[in-house]
Amino acid sequence: MxxxxxxxxxxxxxxxxxxxxxxxxxxxxxxxxxxxxxxxxxxxxxxxxxxxxxxxxxxxxxxxxxxxxxxxxxxxxxxxxxxxxxxNSETQFPNIIHPSVIKSNLVSFGVGNIIYPNCVITTNVVIGNYNQIHIASVLSHDSIVKDYVTILPGCNISGNVVLNEGCSLGVGSKIIQQKSVGRNSFIGAGAIVINSIPEGVLAVGIPAIIKKKY
Ligand SMILES: CC(C)(COP(=O)(O)OP(=O)(O)OC[C@H]1O[C@@H](n2cnc3c(N)ncnc32)[C@H](O)[C@@H]1OP(=O)(O)O)[C@@H](O)C(=O)NCCC(=O)NCCS
The missing domain is CATH 3.40.50.20 (Rossmann fold)
Known part of the structure; x- marks a missing residue:
């Protein structure tokens, strides 16, 4: 039904x-x-x-x-x-996950997430609430996606990465292992993050450097 x-x-x-x-x-x-x-x-x-x-x-x-x-x-x-x-305090926010998404049983989801087609989410990944993971993005082992994060198409997130509340990753960007992106920061399209990015900044390029503070 x-x-x-x-x-x-x-x-x-x-x-x-x-x-x-x-x-x-x-x-x-x-x-x-x-x-x-x-x-x-x-x-x-x-x-x-x-x-x-x-x-x-x-x-x-x-x-x-x-x-x-x-x-x-x-x-x-x-x-x-x-x-x-x-x-209405009783409103529920289900997760909407495309059937093509490949994920292990060790991925946890909060509420209100949208996971687009052809994403791959490997193992021990924690996904909080109201996130969007757009087409063909990859999230590797032990990564954490907090809340209100937007991962635009074709991003590649390595193992043990932390994406903090409200950050956004531009189309085709990549984050190497064990790095984090701060709250409300924006990673420009095509960037490669090799150092953790603090909160509230725009970081662009290869390797990603901080261009401005919001
Ligand atoms: C980052 C972005 C949001 C622009 O943000 P903004 O705050 O308006 O920044 P600006 O356009 O003022 O650019 C600031 C500087 O960063 C540079 N820059 C912006 N985006 C860049 C990128 N992706 N790669 C390299 N440099 C970039 C600009 O050239 C500018 O450089 P300058 O100061 O030397 O002239 C945008 O460029 C971007 O990458 N968007 C992602 C879009 C996307 O993923 N769309 C998918 C939709 S499905």
Missing amino acids: SSSIFIFGAGGVAREVAWIIDDINKVEPKWDIKGFLVDGKCTTNYIDKIPVINGLNCLKDNQSPKVIIAVGSGAKRAEIASRILSI
Whole structure:
């Protein structure tokens, strides 16, 4: 039997999540998408044949509604999660994991994570809450992904890496083993991180160097 789910957002990530859910349902009918939930005025009634629902009030009338927050910015995901919980504290945030993802049984997930197709997550990896791991990224043994982290397509994260809250890794970036990326820092597309990166900075290039502080 399938469960109802709302997708928060109506942009690129939200439409990609609808596609991932479609693929999950091809394996086993798990989710019934109620609509793209938007918290502002959206003049379109349907996107890709899925209804657009304006405003979060519909969550009030649901018992334990299920929502996946599908927006690209980690900071926005944090803000939206707390707004949704203030409207209905029983809201649940399931993990949406594409069936093609390869992972061991020793990977743990919190809530509200989106894992895109063709990711590989090896062993003893801890993934917190509301993270996005985009297409074909690799996470190796003993790494930790905290909360609200965004890993853009084709990233390669070696063993024992720590990705702290709200950091983002640009497309195709790589982190060598035992390094960390600080809270809310951004690693530019294509960078190779060979030294740990502190919080709140932009680091770019090969090897990655700090370009600016946010
Ligand atoms: C890092 C990024 C977000 C730009 O951030 P920003 O704060 O706007 O930074 P700016 O564009 O002002 O660039 C600051 C400096 O870093 C350099 N820089 C920015 N991104 C870089 C990159 N990926 N590699 C090398 N240098 C880069 C700029 O050339 C600039 O250098 P300068 O000061 O010597 O002129 C962007 O360049 C990036 O890499 N985005 C990732 C996009 C991505 O992964 N998209 C996937 C979507 S699915």
